[in-house]
Amino acid sequence: MHFIITFALVAQALAISSDQQQQPLVKNPRKYSVQTPPLDTDWTYQVGTNPWPQYPRPKLVRSQWKSLNGIWTYSSASSRGAVSDPPFNTTLSQEVLVPFCLESGLSGIQGSNTIYSWYKTAFTVPSSWKSERVLLNFGAVDYEATVFVNGHNATFHRGGYSAFSVDVTDYLNGQQNELIVFAFDPTDGDDFVIPVGKQTLNPSHIFYRPCSGIWQTVWIEPAPKNHISDLNINGDAGGQVNLTVIASQSKSSSVDITIREKGSKTLVAKHSGFVGSPITFTVQSANLWSPDSPTLYDVSIKMGADNITTYTGFRTVSKDRANGVQRVFLVSLSAST
Template sequence: MYNIYSWFSTSFTVPSNWTGSNVLLNFGAIDYEATVFVNGHNATFHRGGYFAFTVDVTSYLNNGANELLVFVHDPTDEDPYIIPVGKQTLHPSHIFYTPCSGIWQSVWIESAPSNYITELYISAGMNGTVNATVSTSSSNGSTVSISIMDRNSKNTIATHSGISGSSFAFTVSSPKLWSPSSPNLYDMVVTVDRDTVYRYTGFRTISRGVVNGIERPLLNGKFLFQFGTLDQGFWPDGIYVPPNKEAMVYDLQTLKNLGFNMLRKHIKVETALYYQACDEIGLMVVQDMPSLRPLQTKTLSNCTVETILPNDAQQAEFQRQLELLVTQQKPFPSIVTWVIYNEGWGQRLDYFPEFALTDLVRRLDPTRLIDSTTGWYDHGAGDFSDNHHYANPQCGSPFYSIPSSPYDPSRIGIQGEFGGIGNNVTIDHLWNVQEAIATINQTYELDTTLDAWNYRSHRLLGEILDQVKMYACSGGIWTQTTDVEGEVNGLLTYDRRVLRPNVSQWRSDIQALYNAGAARTNMSTPVLSSF
């Protein structure tokens, strides 16, 4: 359901055994601006449709029932707003979709002691080094205790103490590493005073290096060809919201069963359960920042047409929310790359903001790679030379098509998007909205039978295979996981009832990509590149 303005109302009671504790009210995400009232008191304001926030409501509570009101403003791409919206628009058409608004992730209360953990970041590398930062609600300087347990045996394999508010590190001996083929995870217990938080982590290192003369992405020190889908996360019955966890995991498991080892979460941020599933299944995640208003123009008084781009204040807000994205999502080991801009959407060209934003993301999270501009406009920032081209790939190759740029051998060559071939289906599997149905013919290519669709897929996968063997292709992203509204180019239909791929063919074609990538490496130690 979409509304520019909306109110949400409910009541809640606090368990009697929470007496003396702080009561925290948590929101997974509200799109877009939320003002929260508890028993008539203005408890907090939050801006940003993809990010979690927490407010201590202890001082606003009554004995017995408590009233919770949330006022939401969600302008999406209404003038004059230029905000992170991803693929949402008030005017859906083909690759831009029905918007959602309001509370679209979980809401819950919890009890906490007077000094509780407010921020917890732990990263674990392939050499066993654990880096931790723990912040608390009171003045920092409290003792932090961390225990790490083997998830299978439940045995404690390491303990360490540090001080809240300061980064500290320790080493775990010979951990089992996380990778798509062995997604090993370790459980953690973190304690500060009377507060205890349960988390998990995976030991892995993301880096880049020169392997046989080519810049490559490295997982645990080795080049692994990354192949995934453009994963948009839209649903016919909930738009941004899947019907349940099982449906969400079904999409991910379908990708894993076909042989993909990665996905690109396309200009949307999912629930924590989504990333936990990727951690557990073993799917690397390339995480996009939700884009500002894409591909929209305005006509000036002199009748010239101008692309709608952010002003200085809107650019600053985009940067603030990019910081929220990295800070919120960086605990998940499956995330291997951050994407800042997609195809120039909201990217100012009067200067090159991606350079400063890349530096910012690098400071916030030096443990991952950065794809500063996937597709275009590429001025040389970040770790990737990223080409978009439909339907055929142009990956790390000596040929390209504008507006993508020629392959830059000083960075990693990847195919950020390709494929996108479609196959129309009967009305019972379509988004039954006439405006969407009318745009189906805008699909990059339409194949009239599934046999033809699989044949064309095989040929396109064969092309990128050649580019892995002959050139400098290090990864590819196929468009896309599922159909969305007027797009019929998914591996699955929008209702998830038709799986288009010939499974054995696709598994074989994808495995050939991994084999070709492995054949381009050797067992010598890669020459590591500086970021």
């Protein structure tokens, strides 16, 4: 969806609250501290500044990676047009903890009407990655994100709930790299219709404050130029594996799949196929998944120089009628309904 800036939008930009006006760039940003949210727990103040250290994408895992979560700097902007004038080589006005939405206490901002926002950090790339491409990944940014690396416009993404990735290798300088993100989140503002659920700029009753900005993990990882960029995998109650592998470049590369018992070297199946085509094979005597016995299997996928791991369980979910009512059925180890 492409948005058109109208007179109404200009009026909205001029009328935004004082805390959303462009904040000045400063030499020393205001230090991060947890803000007290409307609802908190004892754990709110124990998160620290290294949140979510686990690898964030269990569906497609690479062994080497580096989290960019932690303390960044932040400044609000006055309009959507601010994206044309990024704050290169400057310091933003205050520290922010990524990845927590700007309205949260954990972000350190706990703002309102955080419609236009700048984020900034710096990162280095391990020297052991020099023969690989470097992928910059975002778990989610609400709602639009424009990403700059060392002064280059690296990518644009629209969608507050979906992950995205960009190859930034050609923008790196080999030392300290400047990463800037412009986030635009209109929520339910005038002239914008986007998925918001119960989020609103004016919360009341059962409607909630927005969740704006970077709210899922940011990380970098090395990968070959032609790498696995996505996959769909499912195991059913008959032991059948249904798998489709998506690659960044080649549409005809071969892939080798290995399935082992969870956390062990016990091999249960091997199979080969091709990128972009459905791959189907059967694991004999598979232990099925159920809520009482949530058995999973480790899956390794090799495509050329790229190696990733994922997982699957074996169960079939269907719908049928029971006692005259449409119900969800689970075919699993523990029961047939």
